[in-house]
Amino acid sequence: MNTAEIQALAQAIIHHHGATFAAQAPDGQIDHVQLTAQPVPPALRSEPAYLAALQACSALSFIAVDAETLAQAWQRQAERTNQFDATHWPDDPRDFGLAGTDPAQAFARCPRELGLYGVLPTAEWVGRMARAGVPTVQLRFKSDDRAAVAREVKAAVAAVEGTDARLFINDHWQAALDAGAYGVHVGQEDLDLIGHRDLETIRTSGTRLGVSTHGYAEMVRAHAVQPSYIALGAVFPTTLKKMATAPQGLARLAAYVRLMQQYPLVAIGGISADLFPAVRATGVGSVAVVRALVNAPDPEAAAAHLLERMKA
Known part of the structure; x- marks a missing residue:
């Protein structure tokens, strides 16, 4: 998958979740916080789902360590489900390595x-x-x-x-x-x-x-x-x-x-x-x-x- 296609996947994530995670605080609305886009950290993997999520989560204001954690989870989600689903924000503990403890x-x-x-x-x-x-x-x-x-x-x-x-x-x-x-x-x-x-x-x-x-x-x-x-x-x-x-x-x-x-x-x-x-x-x-x-x-x-x- 080329760079343009990966960017398209990233834009799909932003499209579906931007209103939720990157919303700016309206004047006088106290139940929101103001966040700003973050630099994309160096990639540690080369799979398209991972790269797209790393870009998207940085654009959605997640700091580098959290963007990396989310990108890894998004890649595991894609592998587990055999598809890339831009609409489903990762929330399965298995995709974050949160299963299997003693x-x-x-x-x-x-x-x-x-x-x-x-x-x-x-x-x-x-x-x-x-x-x-x-x-x-x-x-x-x-x-x-x-x-x-x-x-x-x-x-x-x-x-x-x-x-x-x-x-x-x-x-x-x-x-x-x-x-x-x-x-x-x-x-x-x-x-x-x-x-x-x-x-x-x-x-x-x-x-x-x-x-x-x-x-x-x-x-x-x-x-x-x-x-x-x-x-x-x-x-x-x-x-x-x-x-x-x-x-x-x-x-x-x-x-x-x-x-x-x-x-x-x-x-x-x-x-x-x-x-x-x-x-x-x-x-x-x-x-x-x-x-x-x-x-x-x-x-x-x-x-x-x-x-x-x-x-x-």
């Missing part, structure tokens, strides 16, 4: 519906929101003082006692294990820092593991360790932390949910109360919030309102 090596399970998920800065906040009925809470305590971290994690574990809240500890996995926390949450960079041996220590302890992801390549990487849940974000722009990737938007979120259905999924990043119904409509079982709770004039009232929005 269940015995998976982390401990947690509910598919983690519900409202509060990400909180201190043990005091953890206890406050747990008592307010928030079903899943995370302590995101930033400190290089190991003794201070151990005290705060231990206090957070004590703070949820007598409530039904599930407590995850961000990053500080050893302190979480020492204190008996329900789970640990880590980012992509932490997977390298922790290492296989420490991940195995967490897994064999029965502690749950959540992993942040920001696109297709990171979801595939997270799957390799078979965590308890996967977080998908940032869905919308957020000023809470500097993000290495652009906001994902609802269309990508929905595509990620279709692909990663085998996991409990948490949507995070810039999600305000009015966006809860649209986010929940993608199929995620949990919505994580930070500022919607800690910046609220009445955090308990805000928690009650968000809990109702989870049902909408």
